[in-house]
Amino acid sequence: MTTDEATEVAPPPKRRKSRFATLSANRDFRMLWLGQAGSELGGSLTTLTAPLLAVAITGSTVAAGVLGSIGFVSIWLAQLPAGYLADLVDRRTVMLWCDAIRLALMATFAVLVMLDMATLWQLLVLTVAGSALGVVFRAAQQQAIRVIVARDQIPEAVSITQARGFAISMVGPPVGGVLYAVGRALPFFANAVSYAVSMLFVWRVRTPLKPPNRPTARRLLPDMGQGWSELGRNAFLRGQTIYSAVTNLAVSALLYTVIFGHAEDSVILGMALSAAAGAGLLGSLAAPVLMRRLRLRTLLVSVALLRGAAVALATLTGEPILFAGTLTIVMFAGPVVNAALSTATVLYVDAEVMGRASSSSAFISGMLQPVAPLLAGVLLSMWSPSLVQWTLTGGFALVAICALVLPGLSLRLDGDGR
Known part of the structure; x- marks a missing residue:
């Protein structure tokens, strides 16, 4: 060994990039992420203004509750075909x-609202089509x-992504409330533009998104049946299905109770929902940690208890503003639950049937959700408001019990195994 070799200083070890940094360097993920950012911005404007328009x-x-219930029914019925398409058709x-059809429908309805020709039936059609197409889009995504x-x-x-x-959602509800106050058609026009933005970015994704198998009419029922078979075999999917069914009903009933209780002031309601969305953002950032x-089980039980305690505290104080503030707690905890269940699905469900198995689970777990808006109304x-609040508290207690006793939910979520 020479003197120069002996005295040579080893280069410092390279600093490992964080997972977030590596993910941000993924061009196609950025395209998909940015496209949905545009679409979700438009959707957040009309999530509030559609029931207000009703x-x-x-x-x-009650009519607004019926509108919300029909939207949930559309989401529920679209689960099975959405999963089938996501597994067996080019996702791009x-x-x-989905974006093209929603763009056409939303722009047409915006014109009808502007001309003061919009009816509840037209809003129902828009809700049904938009809800169903949203399910299909998310399954493919x-x-x-x-x-x-x-x-x-x-x-x-x-x-x-969450x-x-x-x-x-921190920006959408207050902006939607202001736009609605200025002109009822404006939020719907903005939503139409958002679908055009989404189409542009999805079109720029370079990674081939065609599945290895191609659908045929002859194999339609057998192929869809594979999703139900996976649901019956996979203990996690069975547990998730029951847990999600009870959770969806409780959370949706709380949301619509707040909306209907403050329907007279769209701007203030929008600000309240925006604050809750800010808590959801923090929850999303905390979810990976x-x-x-x-x-998984520890997360689910903890979140249910936290939500129930927040609603009970608001009920005991008797302050309406605190009851509306419980949305902040619910929205902070929601991303943790959603991210955990979505991650477990990707990690522990076979890739070839994930779309169909997930849609089968969502089809069953969504059966109760259409009841929530109508139930709230x-x-x-x-x-009395206090009695409704205590009912919601009991609902979250039931969620905690389900998370504690259901099999298949004690899973690791770090991607390194069970």
Whole structure:
């Protein structure tokens, strides 16, 4: 060994990039992420203004509840065909068609609202089509993320996707409320533009998104049956299905109770929802850390207890503003649950049937959700607000019990195994 070789200083070790930094360097994930940012911004404007428009047209919170229930029914019925398409059809084609149809429908309805020709039936059609196409788009997007993103980056990909939605929701509701106050058609025109933005970015994704298998009419029922078979075989999917069914009903009932209770002031309601969305953003950013340290069951039980305690505290104080503030707690905890369940699905469900198996689970777990808006509207017209609040508290207690006793939920979420 020479003197020069002996005295040579070893180069410092390279600093390992964080998973978020590596993910941000993934061009196709950025395209998909940015496209949905535009679409979700438009959607956040009309999530609030659609039920407000229904109340304005009919003068009835029950009618608005029916509108919300029909939207949930559409989401529920679309689950099975959405999963089938996501597994067996080019995901890019599916997403582009969903955006194109929603763009045409939303622009047409915006014109009708501007001309003061909009009716409740037209709003129902828009709700049904938009809800169903949204399910199909998200199923295709989930499979696309699985192709585009490395397995060990799945928790971060799921979390940052949720964080985007909550960040946008901080802006969307108050802007939607202001636009609605200026002109009822404006939020719907903005939503139409958002679908055009989404189409542009989806079209720029370079990674091939065609599945290995191609659908045929002869194999339609057998292929869809594979999703139900996976649901019956996979203990996690069975547990998730029951847990999600109870959770969806409780959370949706709380959301619509707040909306219907403050329907007279769209701007203030929008600000309240924006604050709750800010909490959801923080929850999304915290989700990867929690998922890599806690098992799934621990997360689910903790979140349910936190939500129930928040609603109970608001009920005991008797302050309406605190009851509305419980949305902040619910929205902070929601991303943690959603990210955990989505990550577990990607990690522990076979890739070839993930779309169909997930849609089969969502089809069953969504059966109760259509009841929530109508239930909130009816209960508020019959019962005192405090009684409705105690009912919601009991619902979250039931969620905690389900998370504690259901099999298949004690899983690791760090991508390194069970």
